[in-house]
Amino acid sequence: xxxxxxxxxxxxxxxxxxxxxxxxxxxxxxxxxxxxxxxxxxxxxxxxxxxxxxxxxxxxxxxxxxxxxxxxxxxxxxxxxxxxxxxxxxxxxxxxxxxxxxxxxxxxxxxxxxxxxxxxxxxxxxxxxxxxxxxxxxxxxxxxxxxxxxx
Numbered sequence: 001x002x003x004x005x006x007x008x009x010x011x012x013x014x015x016x017x018x019x020x021x022x023x024x025x026x027x028x029x030x031x032x033x034x035x036x037x038x039x040x041x042x043x044x045x046x047x048x049x050x051x052x053x054x055x056x057x058x059x060x061x062x063x064x065x066x067x068x069x070x071x072x073x074x075x076x077x078x079x080x081x082x083x084x085x086x087x088x089x090x091x092x093x094x095x096x097x098x099x100x101x102x103x104x105x106x107x108x109x110x111x112x113x114x115x116x117x118x119x120x121x122x123x124x125x126x127x128x129x130x131x132x133x134x135x136x137x138x139x140x141x142x143x144x145x146x147x148x149x150x151x
Contacts, residue, residue: 023095026070030102033067036060037110040125044113050122061127064107068135071099072142100143107132 036051040060043050051060107129114121114129 019092026099029063029067029070030099033063034102034106036063037106037125037128040122040128041110041113044117044121044125051124057124057127060124061131064128064131065135067103068132068139071103072135072138096143100139103139104136107136 036059039048040050042048051057110125111129111132114125118126
């Protein structure tokens, strides 16, 4: 029986390259989330025309949950391990802090605008606020390293 010497997919890359690729994906997702929230806040305040259509709404709300979920997975919270950001190297800690700060700021501002202007806020902004609240729990759990104990 012969064995293949080819590396398994994803195993042949250096950890630094995988980290850079993950960072690029996270930055792209986060940038898209911030743009969607800013557009819908602008639409609620009457500054710009908001997104229309079911497909845009599905994209916007899915992106909100995806940004939070990807971050939680990246920190390992889904595996039930305690991985507080403080236990990481300084560069990783900086990017994790920047990611969380940006995500929470954009989501919280969107939520506040939605609550303050509830009657005139867009349907998409209300959906984003609800999705943000749901995914914020996973983000907080991953960020602070609190995971449910398995018994």
